[in-house]
Structure formats: structure tokens, C-alpha cells
Amino acid sequence: MKIAKFLAAALLGLSMAGAAHADEKKWTKINIATEGAFRPWNYTNADGSLGGFEVDLYKDLCARMKVECTMTAQPFDSLIPALNAGKFDAIIAGMSATPKREQVISFSVPYGTTGQTFATLKDSDLAKMPDKGEVFSLATNEAGAAAEVEKLKPLLKGKVIGVQTASIAETWLNKYLKDTVEIREYKTTEEHDLDLLAGRIDLTIASMAYLSTAAAKPGNEDMVVVGPRFQGGMLGRGSSVGMRKGDTELKAMFDKAIGEAQADGTIKKLSAKYFGFDVTPR
Amino acid sequence: MDFAFLYETLLTILPGVPLTLKLAVGSALLGLVLALILALMRLSGVKPLEWVARLYVFVLRGTPLLVQIFLIYYGLGQFPAVRHSLLWPFLREPVWCAVLALTLNTAAYGSEIIRGGLLSIPGGQIEAARACGMSRFLLFRRIVLPLAIRQALPAYGNEFISMVKATSLASIITLMEITGLAAKLISETYRAIEVFIVAGAIYLAINFVLTRIILFAEYRLTPHLRERPGGVPSIDDRLDPAAAAAEGLPGGKVH
Amino acid sequence: MNRPGFIELMGFGEHGWGATMLHAALITLAVAICGFLVGAVIGVFAAWAKVQGGPVLRRIADAYTTVLRGIPDLLVIYLFYFGGSSVLSTLGHLFGQSGFIGIPGFLAGALAVGVASGAHHTEVFRGAYAAVPKGEIEAAMAIGMSRPLRFRRIIAPLTLRTAIPALGNVWQLVLKESALVSVTGVVELLRQAQIGSGSTRQPFDFFLAAGILYLVISTISGWIMSRAERHYSRGMRRA
Numbered sequence: 111m112k113i114a115k116f117l118a119a120a121l122l123g124l125s126m127a128g129a130a131h132a133d134e135k136k137w138t139k140i141n142i143a144t145e146g147a148f149r150p151w152n153y154t155n156a157d158g159s160l161g162g163f164e165v166d167l168y169k170d171l172c173a174r175m176k177v178e179c180t181m182t183a184q185p186f187d188s189l190i191p192a193l194n195a196g197k198f199d200a201i202i203a204g205m206s207a208t209p210k211r212e213q214v215i216s217f218s219v220p221y222g223t224t225g226q227t228f229a230t231l232k233d234s235d236l237a238k239m240p241d242k243g244e245v246f247s248l249a250t251n252e253a254g255a256a257a258e259v260e261k262l263k264p265l266l267k268g269k270v271i272g273v274q275t276a277s278i279a280e281t282w283l284n285k286y287l288k289d290t291v292e293i294r295e296y297k298t299t300e301e302h303d304l305d306l307l308a309g310r311i312d313l314t315i316a317s318m319a320y321l322s323t324a325a326a327k328p329g330n331e332d333m334v335v336v337g338p339r340f341q342g343g344m345l346g347r348g349s350s351v352g353m354r355k356g357d358t359e360l361k362a363m364f365d366k367a368i369g370e371a372q373a374d375g376t377i378k379k380l381s382a383k384y385f386g387f388d389v390t391p392r
Numbered sequence: 393m394d395f396a397f398l399y400e401t402l403l404t405i406l407p408g409v410p411l412t413l414k415l416a417v418g419s420a421l422l423g424l425v426l427a428l429i430l431a432l433m434r435l436s437g438v439k440p441l442e443w444v445a446r447l448y449v450f451v452l453r454g455t456p457l458l459v460q461i462f463l464i465y466y467g468l469g470q471f472p473a474v475r476h477s478l479l480w481p482f483l484r485e486p487v488w489c490a491v492l493a494l495t496l497n498t499a500a501y502g503s504e505i506i507r508g509g510l511l512s513i514p515g516g517q518i519e520a521a522r523a524c525g526m527s528r529f530l531l532f533r534r535i536v537l538p539l540a541i542r543q544a545l546p547a548y549g550n551e552f553i554s555m556v557k558a559t560s561l562a563s564i565i566t567l568m569e570i571t572g573l574a575a576k577l578i579s580e581t582y583r584a585i586e587v588f589i590v591a592g593a594i595y596l597a598i599n600f601v602l603t604r605i606i607l608f609a610e611y612r613l614t615p616h617l618r619e620r621p622g623g624v625p626s627i628d629d630r631l632d633p634a635a636a637a638a639e640g641l642p643g644g645k646v647h
Numbered sequence: 648m649n650r651p652g653f654i655e656l657m658g659f660g661e662h663g664w665g666a667t668m669l670h671a672a673l674i675t676l677a678v679a680i681c682g683f684l685v686g687a688v689i690g691v692f693a694a695w696a697k698v699q700g701g702p703v704l705r706r707i708a709d710a711y712t713t714v715l716r717g718i719p720d721l722l723v724i725y726l727f728y729f730g731g732s733s734v735l736s737t738l739g740h741l742f743g744q745s746g747f748i749g750i751p752g753f754l755a756g757a758l759a760v761g762v763a764s765g766a767h768h769t770e771v772f773r774g775a776y777a778a779v780p781k782g783e784i785e786a787a788m789a790i791g792m793s794r795p796l797r798f799r800r801i802i803a804p805l806t807l808r809t810a811i812p813a814l815g816n817v818w819q820l821v822l823k824e825s826a827l828v829s830v831t832g833v834v835e836l837l838r839q840a841q842i843g844s845g846s847t848r849q850p851f852d853f854f855l856a857a858g859i860l861y862l863v864i865s866t867i868s869g870w871i872m873s874r875a876e877r878h879y880s881r882g883m884r885r886a
Contacts, residue, residue: 147845154842158667158834184752184832187579191729194582197752214582272566276579294486294566295576297830300845301466305566307848308469310484329650329848453819454862456826459837459854466844467851553716560719564830571721584729592718599717 137360139178142168143198146183147298150323150384151204151222151349154183163384164202167221170376174367185297187276190215193354200353200360204317206278206346216355218364220348221377222389224319225341226279231306232332236313239265239337248343258338259286266291269312272302278345279315285344299324307332319385348391394586401590404577409594411569415487415559419494420552426495427502434507445503452500458561461493465565490562498555505551509544510536542613549606553599560595570594650849657856664843664853671839672860678757678835679825683818685761690768697773708769715766720759721827727759728752728831756828760821767817775810776802808879815872819865826861836860 144164146154152162160181172179181202184192189201193215207217225245230236239262246255267290273280275295283293294311296302302314303324314321318339325333341348351364371377372390381389433445452460468474468483482488513536521535563572574591578584611618651662659665696708715723779802787801829838840857844850 147842154846156662156664156667156843156846158670183834185830187575188728188832191578191582191584195729195731275576295568296566297564298841298845304466304469304844304848304850308466308484309475309480310469310486327848451858451862454865455858456823456837456861458826458829459840459858459861462837462841463851463854463858467854470849470851557717557719560721561827563721571719571725574722575725578725578729582729584726585734588722588726588730591722592714595719595722596714596717 137175137177137199137363139180140172140175140200140360141198142179142181142200142202143184143189143192144181144201144203145186145189145298147300148186148204148320149327150319152183152202163222163380163389164204166380166383167371167377168202170371170380171364171367174370175363177363186274187297190352193352196354199357200351200364202351204320204349205352206348207350207352208278208281208344208346210281210344211346211352214355215352216357216361217347218351218353218361219368220350220391221368221371222319222381223341223348223391224317224385224389225339226282226315226345227318227321227335227339228337229303229306229314229316229321229325229333229335230312231309232334234312236265236269237334237336241338242336244338246338246340248340248345250342252343255340256286258340262337263287263290266313268292270294270310272296272305272311272314274299274302274316277316279317282340282345283315303330303333319389322387323385397581397583398586398590401577401587405570405573405587405591405594408568408570408573409598411487411562411567412556412559412598415490415494415562415567415569416552416556419491419498419559420555422491422495423498423502423555424548426499427506430499430503431506431510434503435510449500449503452497453504457493457497457558458564460497461490461561461565464493465489486562486565486567489565490559490567494555494558494562497558498551501551501554502548505544505547506540508547509540509542512543513539538613545606545610545613549603549610552602552606556595556598556602651847653852653855656847656849656852664847664856667843668836668839668853668856668860671834671836672864674753674834675822675825675836675861676864678753678760678828678833679818679822681753681757682760682764682825683821685758686764686768686817686821687814689761689765690772693765693769694772694776697769698776712766712769715763720763720824721830723763724756724759724827724830727762728755731755731758752828752831752833756825756831756833760824760828763824764817764821767820768814771810771813771817772806774813775806778809779805811872811876811879815869815876818868818872822861822865822868 144152144160146152146160148162150163152160152164155161160183165181168179168181182198184198186203189203189205190211192198193201201215204222205211207220211217227243228236228239230239241258241261246258248255266287270292271283271287272294273283273296275297280293280295283291287293291313294302294305296305299314299316299320302311302316305311306314307330316324318335321333321335324330325335351361351368353360353364368377377390378388381387430445430448433441434449436442464483465486474480474483483492517535517539518531521531526534559569560571562569563575566572568576570591574587577587581587655663657663657665657668693708693711696704700708783801783805784797787797792800825835826837828835829841832838834842836857840853844853847853
């Protein structure tokens with residue numbers, strides 16, 4: 111009988127997974143999760159320490175909120191389950207606030223936006239993809255963005271595109287280009303870069319910020335950023351702090367701190383240091 | 393429990409079954425051939441061949457399969473020489489990398505099983521065949537191999553099952569077989585337990601069928617251990633299994 | 648571009664990853680040891696259930712070994728990692744605890760490896776118990792030893808002694824299985840190699856180094872196991 115009870119409890123757990131059980135508590139210590147493999151947002155140094163835009167940013171934000179913070183690295187696709195399972199209190203991992211993700215967790219206001227774009231090899235026929243750097247917003251000009259995709263389709267037909275599993279780029283690809291290209295999913299963006307350089311795939315899609323830094327890294331001389339940039343709508347409002355639903359007090363704290371960091375130019379300063387262009391959300 | 397979701401999960405994961413089977417069957421068969429070659433090298437009596445086979449088994453059994461997969465998939469791609477070689481059209485495809493890694497891995501384990509099978513052949517059988525004037529090749533084909541297969545089959549059956557389980561690692565190099573689809577679904581729905589139940593049930597079903605096939609093959613290969621029609625016991629049946637084992641007869645255990 | 652060579656890359660210089668990789672190897676060892684111990688505890692109980700348990704316990708133990716031998720360990724790890732915390736949290740609620748009970752990746756990994764290897768442990772212990780000569784047990788009963796005493800003085804030592812070689816094999820299996828824990832983000836040897844190859848674009852060097860370290864660990868531990876086997880089989884007749 112005890113076993114039956116245990117099983118019942120375990121099964122009950124299924125329906126409860128992901129639900130929020132926040133207690134009203136005073137935040138003095140916040141455990142933050144990041145990926146540690148998503149340059150320049152966050153990365154792991156040779157000595158195992160974390161570095162990147164978000165590592166500097168979280169320290170700044172935590173100082174503003176007057177709380178003690180720790181940051182640990184986790185695989186990207188486990189971040190949301192781990193957050194909801196209570197392993198962490200916040201995600202700062204270049205994660206965009208998307209409608210789909212907002213069904214399971216809540217987000218702060220964005221602290222950075224860069225849009226999604228493509229990368230290929232220098233000598234590939236895709237290197238001459240049109241409209242490089244042009245921005246198409248799914249939020250304000252969905253028709254324009256869809257027309258742009260139609261324009262790209264003949265060029266992309268039959269190509270193999272690498273993308274990170276459970277990323278917004280993957281959702282976007284599956285909606286707009288599923289029947290045109292072959293999609294290969296990777297656990298990390300660095301793995302699809304390795305495969306792009308090895309010639310296993312023709313193209314990768316990821317955030318502009320990630321790709322432009324990746325292409326600038328030693329060893330990646332053959333990689334070039336190409337094509338238009340897509341953002342907004344299903345691609346999200348921009349990178350935001352992810353929190354459990356119900357931790358409203360924590361969200362208010364982060365919103366306020368991000369607002370301040372944006373207003374006094376801290377975000378602009380940090381993005382110049384890590385990205386080479388301004389990622390401050392507008 | 394949410395049966396609608398379980399059903400949906402089943403429909404999402406089932407398309408991964410053919411790939412899992414292809415990987416398992418392909419690498420099991422190729423691995424069997426390589427395993428036989430390695431076992432013969434080990435027993436050839438030629439020192440260099442013996443060392444190569446020993447080193448191979450030592451390295452492949454001493455490292456995790458996942459490391460071997462990464463080394464073949466990402467590691468080899470690092471070298472321009474490999475990328476410009478004739479092998480690249482194969483190594484370029486994740487499927488072939490997975491088959492290659494699984495084959496190399498299972499061959500190491502398989503060769504030890506086959507070696508055990510070959511060593512278990514009673515000297516008397518070989519002497520008898522020689523006395524009949526069989527050539528080396530004929531002796532190998534008619535006497536040694538069938539006896540070794542019969543002896544090695546139960547252990548090799550377990551190796552086949554491990555192989556089916558090992559195909560799950562192919563999901564790490566972008567292949568969407570059962571585990572790949574399951575992992576994707578978990579990261580989309582965050583409902584690990586339901587997805588696990590469905591994916592686990594599919595693997596159990598595959599391995600159940602596989603076990604039956606192996607048992608059937610074992611049954612067919614050991615007619616001398618079965619009861620004779622009419623209840624006349626065969627010679628081997630009258631032997632005490634322990635005594636049979638002590639004498640080195642292949643049929644030590646009675647099924 | 649000028650790539651650093653293998654020795655330089657894995658060295659202990661300013662840009663060397665040697666120390667990081669060695670540290671990761673220690674984590675691998677820790678995951679494997681914890682997993683092995685968890686598996687051994689499960690194995691003892693499940694073997695006991697199979698040998699001495701009632702019909703219900705025996706059926707549960709049988710189901711456990713059958714299921715775990717039929718499904719990939721990678722799936723078990725995903726289950727523990729993604730599913731474990733939510734189950735624990737819910738159980739916590741039943742006992743009046745509020746809030747989350749999280750499992751760190753390390754614990755989830757070690758538990759998953761333990762549960763997966765427990766099936767092997769079970770068969771090892773069951774086989775070893777079956778090999779204990781009945782005469783020894785009867786002799787112990789005859790001189791009036793109580794059940795616990797019999798277990799402690801006679802059955803446990805004899806079972807363990809027979810089990811050591813097979814336990815050595817299970818240990819090697821667990822060591823290799825621990826590499827799968829890398830998918831949960833525990834920075835053990837394989838995950839560290841992945842991180843390194845992502846950052847340096849030299850995957851071959853990193854996975855080669857990881858492979859060598861695994862070989863070193865398995866060789867040394869294999870040697871220790873065979874020493875232990877020799878030590879504990881003193882006085883046993885060689886078959």
C-alpha cells in the first residue's frame with residue numbers, strides 16, 4: 111500500500127511540475143543560472159571561471175538590488191526545467207522572452223536585443239545572401255518579414271541549417287523554412303559552429319551578437335555573418351532575466367535594476383566592451 | 393495520468409524507431425565481422441597481430457562510447473586532411489559517424505565473446521576433424537565456427553541488446569532517433585516522466601522482440617539439448633550439466 | 648592559423664587546460680564512486696528481494712532489473728535530471744515542506760548512474776549469494792547462530808568474496824557510464840572536453856585527452872580491483 115501511495119505521489123508530481131510555489135520571502139541571496147557557452151553573452155574561461163556580458167551585468171544588477179548572487183553554468187535546454195525545479199532563482203543566459211517560454215516562466219524587461227541572423231563559410235555560394243544586416247521585425251512588420259523569407263527560399267532550397275535545440279531560432283526555422291531546408295539540431299551553438307567549419311552543414315542561424323563574435327574568434331576565419339536580421343514577435347522581446355512565475359517581487363527588483371542600468375549607460379558601456387555594437391533595447 | 397499527452401508523445405517518438413533500428417542492425421552486423429577478425433587476430437599466434445588486437449580491445453573497452461563518438465564526429469573534422477579525403481563523404485554524415493563509432497565499440501566487446509567461444513571448443517572435436525582429413529578452412533567452417541557461435545550466442549545476444557541501448561547516444565550528434573526525439577520533447581514540454589515512460593516502453597518492446605529472436609536462434613542451434621520425441625533422452629541429456637562443463641562440452645547448461 | 652600542439656594545449660602553462668582537465672577527471676571519479684555506491688546499495692536490497700522476498704517484492708525487483716536492462720542509461724539520466732526535482736518537490740509538499748527541493752546536477756547524475764548500474768549489481772550479488780555453499784549456512788545454523796549473525800559472519804563475507812571480480816566489471820561499466828552525466832551540465836571529464844573544444848576549436852585534442860584520462864583511471868582502478876581480489880580470495884581454492 112505504501113508503494114501505491116508513493117506512486118500516486120510521484121504521478122501527482124507530473125501535474126505539479128512547472129507550477130509555481132513561491133513563498134513571499136525577502137530576497138537576500140539569488141542563485142543565477144547561465145549557459146557558459148554562448149559568446150559574448152556568457153562563456154567559460156580556460157580556468158573554469160565564467161565571463162561575458164551577462165557575467166558583468168549580473169554583478170552590476172545584484173549590486174543595485176543589494177543582494178548576494180551566485181552564477182553557475184548549465185546546458186541551455188535544461189535551464190527552464192532546472193529553474194522550475196527550484197535549482198535556481200533566475201536565468202541570465204542570453205535567453206529571449208518568447209510567448210512560448212512565457213507560458214512556463216516569467217521574464218523581466220529585456221536587457222539586450224540583437225535579432226537572429228545567419229552565418230556560413232566564406233567560399234560558400236550562400237556568402238552572397240542578400241540584405242545583409244537589414245532588420246525585419248515580426249512584431250511591427252510581419253508581412254515584410256514573411257516576404258523576405260519568400261525571397262530567400264530559392265537560395266536556401268535543400269541546404270542544411272544548424273540550429274540550437276529549443277532556441278527561438280529553431281522555433282522560427284520550423285515555422286518559416288521547415289519545408290525548404292534540412293534542419294539539424296545541436297545542444298550548443300559551439301557544436302554547430304564546429305560542424306559549419308567542418309563542412310557538414312551549409313548555414314547556421316543564431317543571434318547576431320553570438321554569430322558576429324564567433325566569426326571574429328581565432329580559428330573561425332572562414333566564418334562570415336550573412337543575410338537579413340529577424341527579430342520581435344515569436345523571436346521575443348530580447349534577452350531577459352527568466353524567473354519562476356509567482357516570484358513577482360524578484361521580477362520587480364530585476365525590472366528596476368535593469369531600468370537603472372539602461373538609464374545610466376551601463377548596458378551601453380558593457381555592450382561596447384563585449385559586442386562591439388550597442389545592444390541596449392529600444 | 394494524461395493519456396492524451398502520452399498518445400501524442402508516442403506519435404512524436406515513433407518516427408524515430410526506424411533510425412534506431414537501422415543504427416543498431418547496421419553496427420551490430422558490421423561489428424560482428426570486425427569482432428570475428430579481431431578474435432582471429434588474438435588467437436592467430438602471430439605476435440604483432442595479437443598485440444594490435446589486444447591494444448584495440450583495451451582502448452575501446454577502457455573509454456566511454458560517448459568519448460569515441462565525439463572523437464570521430466567532432467575530432468576528425470578538425471583536420472583539413474580528413475575533410476579533403478575520400479572518406480569525408482561518409483564522415484560528413486552524422487549517421488555514418490554513429491555507425492562507425494558503434495561498430496568499432498561493439499567489435500571490441502564482441503571479439504572477447506567470440507574469443508571465449510573459440511577457446512571453449514574441445515580439442516577432441518578438432519582432432520577428430522583433422523583425423524577425418526578436413527582442410528583448415530573446412531574445419532573452421534564446419535566445426536570451429538558453428539561450435540563457437542553456439543557457445544557465444546547467449547553472451548552475444550546481450551551485446552546486441554547493449555547495442556540497441558547504445559544507439560541512444562547518436563542523439564548527441566544531431567540524430568533524431570528515439571532518444572533524440574524524446575530529449576527534444578522534454579525540452580519543449582518539460583514533462584520528463586511521461587516522455588520517459590513512452591520512450592522507455594518503445595525500447596523495452598524492441599529488446600523484448602530481440603530477446604525472443606535470440607532465444608529462438610539458441611533453440612535452433614542446440615537440437616541436441618532438446619528432449620527427443622518419445623522421451624528417449626539424448627546422450628547429452630543424461631550427462632550431469634556440471635560434468636559436461638568440466639569436460640568442456642559446449643552444452644553445459646540445459647535450457 | 649597557428650594551433651597550439653597537443654602537449655602545449657594540455658599542459659599546465661598559462662593557456663594550458665591540463666589542470667582544468669585533471670580537476671574534471673576528479674569529478675568524474677566522484678560521480679562514478681557515488682554512482683557505484685548507490686548502485687551497490689540498491690543491488691543488495693534488490694538481490695535480497697529476489698532471493699528472500701515475498702512474491703510482491705520479488706516481482707518489483709524483477710521488474711526493476713528487466714526495465715533497467717532494456718532501456719538506455721541516457722534516458723534514465725534525462726528522467727532523473729528533468730523529472731527528479733519535480734517529484735521530490737511534490738513529495739516534500741506531502742510532508743508539509745513548502746517550496747522547492749532541488750537536486751543538484753551532480754546528485755541527479757550519481758543517482759541516475761546508481762539506479763542504472765543497480766541492475767547489474769543485483770545480478771552480481773544474487774549470483775554470488777547463490778554460490779555460497781549451503782553447507783556453510785547449515786553449519787552456522789547448527790551451531791545456533793542467529794539470523795543477523797549468520798548474515799554478518801558467514802553470508803556477507805562469502806558473498807562479497809565471490810562477487811569481487813564481477814563487481815570490478817560493474818565498476819568499469821559505471822566509470823564509462825558516468826560520461827553520460829555530461830548532458831546534465833556537471834562539468835566532469837567529458838563535459839570539460841566539450842567546453843574546451845568549443846572554445847579552442849580543437850575537439851580532437853580535447854576528446855583524445857579525455858579518452859586517455861579515462862583509460863588511466865580504468866587501468867589504475869582495474870589494478871586495484873585485482874589486488875583486492877587476490878587479497879580477499881586467500882584461502883580459496885583456485886578453480
